[in-house]
Amino acid sequence: MPDRIRVLPENLVNKIAAGEVVERPASVVKELVENSIDAGATRITVEVKAAGNSLIRVADNGTGISSEGAVLALKRHATSKLQDDSNLTDILTLGFRGEALPSIASVSQLALETHQAEDETGTKVVAEAGAIKDVSAVGRDTGTTVTVRNLFFNTPARRKFLKADSTEMRHITTVVSNLALAYPEISFRLLHEQRELLHLDRHDSYRARAEGIFGKTLLEQTVPLLFRSEGTGIEGFLGKPEIAKTSRAHQLFFVNGRPITSRTLTHAVIAGYGTLLPKGARPFFLIFLHLDPQMIDVNVHPTKKEVRFSKERFLHDQLFHAGRRSLHTGEIIPEMQLEEAAGLQRLKRAAQQTSFSFSQAEFAQVKVVREPAGQEIAERQPSVSMWQLHQKYILAHIKNGLIAVDQHAAAERVIYEEVMGNLAGKPGTAQQLLFPLVLELTPPQLQVMEDVAPLLELMGFGIREFGPGTVVVDAIPAGLKHWGRGEALVEIIDEVLDSGGVSFGLKQRLATSYACKAAIKAGDKLSPEEMQVLVDRLFATKEPFTCPHGRPTLIKIPLEEFDQRFGR
Amino acid sequence: MKIKIKQSNFSEGIQKVFSIVPIRTTLPILSNILLDAKEGGLNVSATDLDVSICTKIAAEVEQPGSITVLARKFAEVLRELPNAPLSLESDGERVCILSERGRYSLMGLPAEDFPRLPSGVEGTTIQPEGDVLAEMIRKTSFTVSTDESRPALTGVLFKADGKRISIVATDGHRLAEVRKDLSVPFSTFEAIVPPKALSHLTGLISGGEQLKKVVVGETYIAFDLGETQLYSRLIEGPYPDIERVIPQANEKKMIVNNEDFSSAVRRVAALSDTDTHQVCFSIRKGTVKLSATSQEMGGEATEEVDVQYDNEDLDLGYNANYILDILKRMKSDEVIFELDTPVSAGIVKPVTQPEDEDYLCLIMPLRLND
Ligand SMILES: Nc1ncnc2c1ncn2[C@@H]1O[C@H](COP(=O)(O)OP(=O)(O)OP(=O)(O)O)[C@@H](O)[C@H]1O
Ligand SMILES: [Mg+2]
Numbered sequence: 006m007p008d009r010i011r012v013l014p015e016n017l018v019n020k021i022a023a024g025e026v027v028e029r030p031a032s033v034v035k036e037l038v039e040n041s042i043d044a045g046a047t048r049i050t051v052e053v054k055a056a057g058n059s060l061i062r063v064a065d066n067g068t069g070i071s072s073e074g075a076v077l078a079l080k081r082h083a084t085s086k087l088q089d090d091s092n093l094t095d096i097l098t099l100g101f102r103g104e105a106l107p108s109i110a111s112v113s114q115l116a117l118e119t120h121q122a123e124d125e126t127g128t129k130v131v132a133e134a135g136a137i138k139d140v141s142a143v144g145r146d147t148g149t150t151v152t153v154r155n156l157f158f159n160t161p162a163r164r165k166f167l168k169a170d171s172t173e174m175r176h177i178t179t180v181v182s183n184l185a186l187a188y189p190e191i192s193f194r195l196l197h198e199q200r201e202l203l204h205l206d207r208h209d210s211y212r213a214r215a216e217g218i219f220g221k222t223l224l225e226q227t228v229p230l231l232f233r234s235e236g237t238g239i240e241g242f243l244g245k246p247e248i249a250k251t252s253r254a255h256q257l258f259f260v261n262g263r264p265i266t267s268r269t270l271t272h273a274v275i276a277g278y279g280t281l282l283p284k285g286a287r288p289f290f291l292i293f294l295h296l297d298p299q300m301i302d303v304n305v306h307p308t309k310k311e312v313r314f315s316k317e318r319f320l321h322d323q324l325f326h327a328g329r330r331s332l333h334t335g336e337i338i339p340e341m342q343l344e345e346a347a348g349l350q351r352l353k354r355a356a357q358q359t360s361f362s363f364s365q366a367e368f369a370q371v372k373v374v375r376e377p378a379g380q381e382i383a384e385r386q387p388s389v390s391m392w393q394l395h396q397k398y399i400l401a402h403i404k405n406g407l408i409a410v411d412q413h414a415a416a417e418r419v420i421y422e423e424v425m426g427n428l429a430g431k432p433g434t435a436q437q438l439l440f441p442l443v444l445e446l447t448p449p450q451l452q453v454m455e456d457v458a459p460l461l462e463l464m465g466f467g468i469r470e471f472g473p474g475t476v477v478v479d480a481i482p483a484g485l486k487h488w489g490r491g492e493a494l495v496e497i498i499d500e501v502l503d504s505g506g507v508s509f510g511l512k513q514r515l516a517t518s519y520a521c522k523a524a525i526k527a528g529d530k531l532s533p534e535e536m537q538v539l540v541d542r543l544f545a546t547k548e549p550f551t552c553p554h555g556r557p558t559l560i561k562i563p564l565e566e567f568d569q570r571f572g573r
Numbered sequence: 574m575k576i577k578i579k580q581s582n583f584s585e586g587i588q589k590v591f592s593i594v595p596i597r598t599t600l601p602i603l604s605n606i607l608l609d610a611k612e613g614g615l616n617v618s619a620t621d622l623d624v625s626i627c628t629k630i631a632a633e634v635e636q637p638g639s640i641t642v643l644a645r646k647f648a649e650v651l652r653e654l655p656n657a658p659l660s661l662e663s664d665g666e667r668v669c670i671l672s673e674r675g676r677y678s679l680m681g682l683p684a685e686d687f688p689r690l691p692s693g694v695e696g697t698t699i700q701p702e703g704d705v706l707a708e709m710i711r712k713t714s715f716t717v718s719t720d721e722s723r724p725a726l727t728g729v730l731f732k733a734d735g736k737r738i739s740i741v742a743t744d745g746h747r748l749a750e751v752r753k754d755l756s757v758p759f760s761t762f763e764a765i766v767p768p769k770a771l772s773h774l775t776g777l778i779s780g781g782e783q784l785k786k787v788v789v790g791e792t793y794i795a796f797d798l799g800e801t802q803l804y805s806r807l808i809e810g811p812y813p814d815i816e817r818v819i820p821q822a823n824e825k826k827m828i829v830n831n832e833d834f835s836s837a838v839r840r841v842a843a844l845s846d847t848d849t850h851q852v853c854f855s856i857r858k859g860t861v862k863l864s865a866t867s868q869e870m871g872g873e874a875t876e877e878v879d880v881q882y883d884n885e886d887l888d889l890g891y892n893a894n895y896i897l898d899i900l901k902r903m904k905s906d907e908v909i910f911e912l913d914t915p916v917s918a919g920i921v922k923p924v925t926q927p928e929d930e931d932y933l934c935l936i937m938p939l940r941l942n943d
Contacts, residue, residue, distance in 0.1 A: 434849040434851050434942070436939055437939070439748060439918060440813055483892065488722075488745075490723065
């Protein structure tokens with residue numbers, strides 16, 4: 006990195022997007038941390054007091070600045086990162102304007118302490134309201150520490166606009182953790198009033214850093230995104246539809262290490278989810294784009310929140326396809342239009358929720374396909390054409406192609422949503438058993454059982470008598486087909502145990518686990534009626550296209566694909 | 574092999590064994606039937622390894638011999654031939670049917686490859702009347718379990734204690750038991766019979782076949798119907814002790830008119846939940862209110878039925894299909910429900926039944942959420 010700081014010529018200054026750099030304490034943190042990152046630091050510590058109002062200190066172990074440079078750095082338009090005009094389109098650093106330090110200095114009492122490895126001593130520059138008060142030599146390690154005190158002390162009007170400390174602190178934390186996401190190779194610490202809010206060790210992957218910030222469990226609920234082509238690299242994590250929220254969700258883009266917002270890119274990702282997402286749901290995602298710097302213009306927004314892409318449409322499409330592929334693991338999910346009002350109420354309901362519907366017409370011209378030997382070929386079943394493929398998939402004819410439904414995954418989705426309904430206060434129906442089942446449990450299993458028993462009761466289980474090491478099950482959910490000797494219940498308990506006991510997301514885990522056990526399996530033979538009921542019910546669920554584990558429940562093979570393969 | 578045989582006899586005989594032929598099998602020869610021409614006639618056999626059948630068809634055997642042939646195609650050809658004398662020939666590789674003007678020839682598989690049928694089952698012999706036995710089976714076998722994880726319950730229990738024979742089936746949600754006094758006493762036995770064999774048996778009996786005797790062995794049961802022999806492997810026990818779970822002292826008795834009650838349940842059930850088929854019985858003195866709701870369809874139904882009941886109020890839920898299955902088999906104008914609590918077993922019986930018979934069904938309720 007060219008380290009000589011110089012003042013930019015007038016003509017270049019005029020080209021730089023001007024505007025307010027320092028809006029609030031978090032802006033100061035952002036600019037200072039970005040400078041540290043640009044300086045090649047591997048360790049950055051941010052310390053604040055009174056939510057940044059009384060003190061912000063950012064210390065790094067980067068290259069440091071020479072003593073002349075340190076004075077110059079506080080001057081407007083002084084930067085080491087831009088050398089001449091052409092460089093404006095070739096920016097690899099976060100900073101480029103030479104605006105940040107002087108802007109911050111002009112509204113605070115600032116001290117810059119820095120030491121370059123090759124210099125004998127370090128330098129300390131003290132400024133107040135933008136005016137340099139003192140320059141002195143100091144002894145310190147290589148690196149830079151910038152201390153900003155009493156922000157906005159000379160602009161009381163600005164000070165008034167600041168929000169509650171908690172709000173400002175949230176902004177600061179977001180700034181630091183967002184930058185930290187993009188630079189896993191740098192360790193970050195954030196301290197507020199001596200309290201450590203973030204402590205992120207160095208890592209060699211985005212995933213490890215993201216786990217440090219969002220937690221392992223959340224990352225497990227994502228699918229990786231990876232796409233490379235010439236001049237473009239896309240990498241990231243897409244949250245499964247199950248963890249989408251209707252309120253705020255983390256949706257972050259980084260372009261060459263710079264956190265940005267972009268409506269176009271957001272649109273591309275959401276479109277990639279397609280019908281996997283219920284209406285209004287906002288998925289979690291983290292996406293790191295590595296683009297040829299020539300393709301982007303970062304000089305459009307005063308705080309660099311937005312960038313301009315030279316081939317925006319192209320990038321949109323690449324991101325859309327990459328996202329879609331990851332989410333659907335190589336398969337195609339149907340996108341069917343809302344047809345004219347389908348007869349059945351539940352199909353209509355499903356249609357509203359998912360913009361999907363089979364029209365009556367689609368099912369119309371069909372006949373039951375049965376074993377040729379069966380003599381009672383049913384005429385009475387009018388209009389269904391469904392085939393069971395290897396007792397695993399249900400193939401159904403739709404208007405413009407074929408869908409294949411994974412019978413187990415589909416049943417899982419249906420049961421999952423039913424159980425979630427049960428747990429949300431609509432208890433399931435319990436079938437009393439003539440032969441109650443005695444289950445022997447180990448102490449850890451028993452512990453889990455005691456905790457989940459109220460939920461199991463809501464699902465329709467009847468669980469009695471916590472005897473020494475045993476429980477008696479005298480009722481099971483009325484829809485449960487393969488109850489057997491109750492192994493399923495013990496397996497469910499074990500799964501809850503394995504996935505970390507009864508804390509986080511217990512209901513979901515219970516429902517997922519139960520759905521998997523209670524659902525028909527691959528290999529179960531289904532009658533045409535059973536297939537019909539299953540498919541109808543699947544489309545009446547809120548998220549018909551994925552099973553609770555996030556795998557697809559169905560794929561669509563459009564007629565065009567057949568045509569193509571047959572060379573028509 | 575070379576025989577002369579009448580088309581009607583031949584086709585009828587094939588039909589008797591045909592439904593044992595498994596639809597799908599990993600052992601190709603099981604899709605075939607065995608044709609074995611011996612002195613005095615043609616024996617035709619089919620097996621799915623669990624259930625086997627053999628029937629003897631009158632024929633004029635000129636040259637004995639045996640072969641197996643694809644059942645489905647063979648039956649189809651035979652069915653379509655005119656009722657006239659046919660000849661059947663085989664060189665051990667092909668089977669050939671010759672009609673007056675036609676010639677139908679099919680590739681066969683060697684008879685030696687066909688599984689051996691269990692000949693000569695030894696054990697306890699009983700001689701129930703075919704119609705009576707078939708009726709007992711119809712009254713019980715509908716409650717067998719389809720859950721393979723408890724194999725005993727997938728079969729129908731035949732049990733004799735010297736004076737009575739009882740037939741029981743249960744899937745853990747409901748149970749049916751019919752007991753019949755025996756005119757001729759015989760020793761005790763217990764056997765769990767696959768329902769497939771029994772439905773085949775009742776089919777043969779209602780088709781006019783006479784049951785001569787039943788032999789209950791260790792691992793096989795044999796039904797002797799004169800020209801036709803039906804064998805079935807038995808399911809391994811033990812069968813649960815059902816006497817222990819049948820309540821003896823259900824005090825709350827409700828008597829209903831079978832026809833009126835059944836049709837009311839059927840109507841109300843039309844709007845019940847498609848998964849649980851739950852219908853609630855709100856039983857009061859002299860009346861029961863049936864009700865059902867279906868969230869899926871947004872349906873609700875209630876109907877009141879007059880009944881004979883003079884006990885405390887009782888509210889319980891049942892799977893309507895279970896109730897209807899049971900009521901259908903109660904050959905009595907009036908049916909009695911013997912009930913206790915909303916979570917314990919209820920008993921359903923015909924009010925009038927033959928003197929030597931004792932039939933009851935047990936049904937476990939659905940727990941009501943209130
Ligand atoms: N932590 C640091 N370590 C080393 N050099 C620094 C550090 N902070 C600032 N500098 C130097 O001071 C110069 C001015 O910093 P300043 O943040 O004002 O501008 P900039 O980063 O070049 O551009 P921008 O206004 O876009 O941030 C930088 O170009 C850099 O050379
Ligand atoms: Mg900067």
